[in-house]
Amino acid sequence: FLYCGPQNVTLQHSGWMLLLSWEDQPSCSAVQDVLIYQLVVLRTGQQVHYFGFKDEVSVTSDQIESTHYWNWTSSLALECASHSVRLRSQTSPWKEQTIPGKQTSEGPEVFPKDEWFKVGSTVTFCCILPSREAFSTMYLTGYDGAQLNTTSNQTYALTVHLNQVSENSCTNVICKTKTNKENGACVYIGYPPRYRDLRCETRDLESVECQWTVEGGKSRPFKKPKDPQLLGRPCPMPSEGRCSQKVEKVGVGERNWRLTAQNEFGKAELSDTADLSKRVHMFAPNGVKAVTVNARSVILQWDWTVQQYNILNITCQVHMRCGEITIIENFGVGLNCAVLNGLIPNWTYNVTVRCGTAQYFWKWSDWSKKVLFQTYGDVPEALDVWMQMEGNQVKIIWKV
Template sequence: EEKTLPGSNSSKGREILPQNQVFAVGSVATFCCVVPDGERLSEMYVDFAVSSMNVSQISRQRYVLKVHLEPNWENCVDVRCITNGTKGKYGACAYVGYPPDDRDLRCETRDLESVQCSWEKGRDTNLALKSPTVYRLNGRTCDHEGTCSHETEPGEKTWTLTAQNQLGKVELHDTADLLERVHMYAPEEVTVSHVNSRNVSLQWSWKVERYGNLSLTCEVSVRDGERIAESTHFGLGLNSAVVVNLIPNWEYHVKVRCGAASHFWKWSDWSVMKPFRTAGDVPDALNIWMQRRRNRTVILWKEPLANQSHGDVTEYVVSWSRTSERSQQKQTRVPLSHQNHTLILDRREQHVVMVTAKNQNGSSPPSTIITCSISTCPDETSVKTSWIEGSSRSFSLSWPDSPAASCGYVVDWCPVAQDAPLDWLKLPPNQTSALLTSENFRDGLRYSLSIYACTEAAPVLLEKREGYVRETRIEGQLFKPLTLKQRDMDVEISWDRIPLREQTASIRGYRLYYWENLNQIFNVSTDDPEATSLTARHLRGALYTFTVTAQTAVGECGDTSITSTLGSSGDDLIQSVLISLGAVFGLLFIVTFLCFRHWTCIKRKVYPPIPKPVVTDQWFSSPVKSSRPYLPPDQSLHGEGVVEVPQLLYEHGAPVISHTKPEEETPDDKPVKSRGRPARTFPNPPYKLMLKDHPSSMTEPDIQNQTHTMTTAQYKPQSHMKGVVPSQNQVDSGGFISCHPGYILVPEPS
C-alpha cells in the first residue's frame, strides 16, 4: 500500500518521513530523507538490512529509499540518513508486525455464577510497544490476555470476543449452556482416615458450595514409587472415597480430581498430594519349588520382596507328611538367612510339603508342593536333552501344549557344572513360551533348563534343554595332561575328559595337528565330543610337535602342544627286550634276597630236624640208688655229640612213683652242670612214651640184655615205628616206668 505523506518545504529542516509508522510484515515501505540547504546526502540505509539498497533523488533536497520489510526484523527498525554537515546523522523508527491471529474461543463456568472464556493466542504481533492487541468480550474489555470472565445468568448464551491492533481485527464466537461447561476447582483439605492394611478412607471439601448439588465423578490416583493406580468414584456432591487393593505396610501418595458426571466437560486440577502408610499384615504366600538331588529333595523358596513380606519376616516353617497321612506332619524351623531346606524322603511314597513365612503379624498362607514317588514319576533320565542357543544374555524357548498342565508350567534353570542356586519361573496354563532373563546369567557358562507341567499332584518333567547365553573362546592349555604313546610308527595323543566347568563353549569335536617342520602341517580330527584320543599314523623317526584343539561354535581354541622325538620300530623292539630282561633279573634278585634272609625259617619248614634221644648209664642204675626213671624238666644230658632230648611222655593218669626217700639226697639228685647251651625241654607230639610189660622183679642184667639187643639194632625213624598202646599193667607194682627199647638208645659201655 502506498500513500503520500505531507512533507516540509523548509530548506533548514532535517528529517526522515514517515516517523514511528507501523507496517505489516512483508510490505514495501518508502522512506524520504529531507536534506537541509547547503548539505549533501552521503548515505541512506536501514539497520539490520542484509542486502544493499538503492537510493533515488526526487528533488534537490529530497531522497527516497524503498524497503521490503522482513518478518525477522526487530520491532522498531531504524532508517538513517547521513550528510556532510556537522550534525549529519539522523533517522526515523518503523514498527513491523502482524495483525491479531487468535482463535478457538471456549467459555465455561467454575463457580456456576460467572463465565470464564479462554482462547488460543496466535502468533506474536511484535507490536506490544506501539500497537498492543485489545480484547473485548461482548463489548467488555478483558483484563488478561488469553482469558476473560464476568458474571452471567444460567442458560444458553453466545459470547463474542474481538481482538484488534493497528494492523487488523479478528472476532471469535462461542455458544453454550454453562451447566454443561462446568470446570470444577480442585478438591481441598484431603485427609486420610481409617488406615488398614489393604484399604484406606479419603475425605475432602469443596471451595464452591453449589458443587454439593451436582452429580460428580472423582478420580483417585495412588502412587507407589514409580507405579500409579487410579480408581474412579461417583456420587452426588461426592466428597469421600475408599481406596482398596493396597499393599500392607507400604508407603503411598494420593491425590484427587473431580468433574461433573451428567455433562462431563473436563477434570478439575489435582488436589495437593497426601502421603500415608498402610498397616502391616501377614506375609503373602511364598513362591516355592523343589529340586531332586539323588536321594534328597531340596525345597526352595524365593525371599519375599518388601511388598510381599508386609513387615519384617522372622523365620520360615517347613512341614511335610505322606500324602496318605497328612495328619501326621513333621515340622522344622528355618532361619531367615536360608531360602531352602533339604529333606530325605521315602521315594516309595508321595509327600506333601508346605512352607510358610512368619512376621510380627502372623504366618503366611501355606505354599504347597507334592513330591513324586518312584511309581508315579517317570525316570528323568529318559527325557532327552536338546540344545538351545541364547541371545542377548537371555534364553527364548517354547514348547507344545500339555494337557497335564492343569495349573500352568514351571521353567527352572541352573549352571550345569557349578553348585549355584536354582532359579525358576511360573507361567499360566495358556502360556507355552517364555523369554528367560536374569542378572545372574554369565557368558561362557553352560546352563541346564527344564520345563515342568504343574499338576494337582507332583510336577511332571516335559523337556530338558542345555545351552549358553553366549559362548566364549576357551583359553589355551585346555588338554592337560596331554600324553603320547607310540605304536610302531603311529602316535596316539590322549587327554583326560574335559570338565564342563572348563568348557566356555560347546565342544563339537577335536583336531590334532602334527608337523616335523612348519612347511608341512598335517591334521586328523573327530566329530565325537566325548573322544579322548587321536592318532597320527605313518610317521618317521624325527622330532615332531603335536597340538590338540577343540572345535567350537566360536572356532578352534584351547590349544595344547607336546613335542617328542620318535624312534624307529627296530629301536622299539630292542627297548622292549631290554625292559623284559631287566624285569626278569630284577625279580630273580628279589627272590634270591628274600630266600637268603629267611633261609633258616625256610629250612625248618621244608626239612624239619628229627631229634635222636640219647640217655646215659645212670638212667638204668639200681633202684637201691633211687635213680629216677625219667628226665626232670629242668635237667638235660650233656656230652660230646649230645643232642637235645625231647621230653619223655607217659600215659595220662599213670602215677609216677619215686623211690627216693625225702630225707635222703643221693649224688644222682644233684643237678648236672651245663657244658654248652642251657638245657630245654619241648613237646614232641609224634612220639609217645611206650611202656613195656615186664615183671617188677626184673634185674639189672635183664635190662641190660634188652638194651644190648636194641643197641645192636640201628635206630629207626619215627615213621617206621609201631605204636604200643600202654595198659594199666605196664606200670609195675613198684611204680617204675619201663622204657621201650625201640625209643631210647642206651650207649654201649666203653
C-alpha cells in the same frame, strides 16, 4: 439553471489524512433532488485521487445547509509534497484548498519520522533538501534494492517493502547530500499482537477464563501489547496468554467469546464459540482426608471450593500408590467421597484425587494434595477346632 455550490471550504490534516469540510451556498436550499459533489486530490499539482460520477459525495435534501465532511488518507507523508483538494458541484466551478509540503533551509530532512509500521507494509520515505544542496544517497538500514524516485527538484522518495522487525530500537532512514550533510528519521517496524488458538472455559460457573498462544517469544519493550480485552472489557488481572471475566450466566447455550488486543502496529482479534456449561474445568478437590480407616478399606472425603459443583454430575479418579500404582474411578452427583476396598492390612498408602464433569467431560482438574494413611492390622478369625480320642491319644483337628 440553478447555480449551487460549496462555500466556507476548509482543508485540515491529521497525520497522513486530509480532512475537508464545507457548507452549501444559500441557493442550494432550492434543490429538490440529491446534490452531488465531486472531489479531486492533487499532489504537487498531479492528480492522485478522484471522486467522479461513480463515487460521488451525495447530499440529500434534508442534509442541505448542514456542514459536510470528507477525508482521504495519503500514501505519502504530507510533509513530502503539497496536497490539494478540489471541490465542485455539478453546477459550480472548482474550489481548491492546499496543504503545503515541508520546506527546509538548514540540511536534509527525512519523513515520516517516529512512525510505527507493520511488517509487510510498503512505505515511501522522502528526503527534502535545501535549495542549494545536491542529493547523494538515501537508504534504510538493513534494506537493499529499494526504489528511489524524484518527486520534485529538491525532494527524493524511497519506496521500501518492510519485511524486517526493528531490532532493539528503531530502524534508521538516512539521507546524504554531496556536501556530506546527513540527516535521517527513526521508524519502528514490527507485528501486531501475534495471538492464536483462543480457548475458553469456566472454572467457577460464574466467569469465563480464556487462554491463547503468544507467538514470537517475548515482546520488545517498544512493541508490548496493551492489556487485551475480553468481551469488550479490559482484563482485570492480565497475564501473558490468559484472561478471565465475570459473566451474568454461564449456561445460556453457545456464545462467541471474543478477545482483542492491540499495540502500535495494529490490532488482533480472536474468537472461540462455546457453551461453557459443557466446558467446566473443575478446581482440584479440597481438603482430601481419610475419615474411616479399616484393615482392608478406607473412606476418603473432600469438599468443593465452588458450591455449584455440588449439583454437577461428577467423575473422580483416585490415584493410589503402595508399591504399585492403582487408579480407581467413581461417579456421582456432587461426588465428595470414595470407598477403597481390597487394601492390605497394616500398610501405608499415598493417595490423591482429581475430578471432572461426567455428562459433558471437558478436562480433568489438577490432582489434589497427597494424603497418607495406614491401614490397621488384621486380627484372624477364631479357628474351628475339635478333639478326637483314640485310645490313649488325643487328636486335635481344625478347619482351614
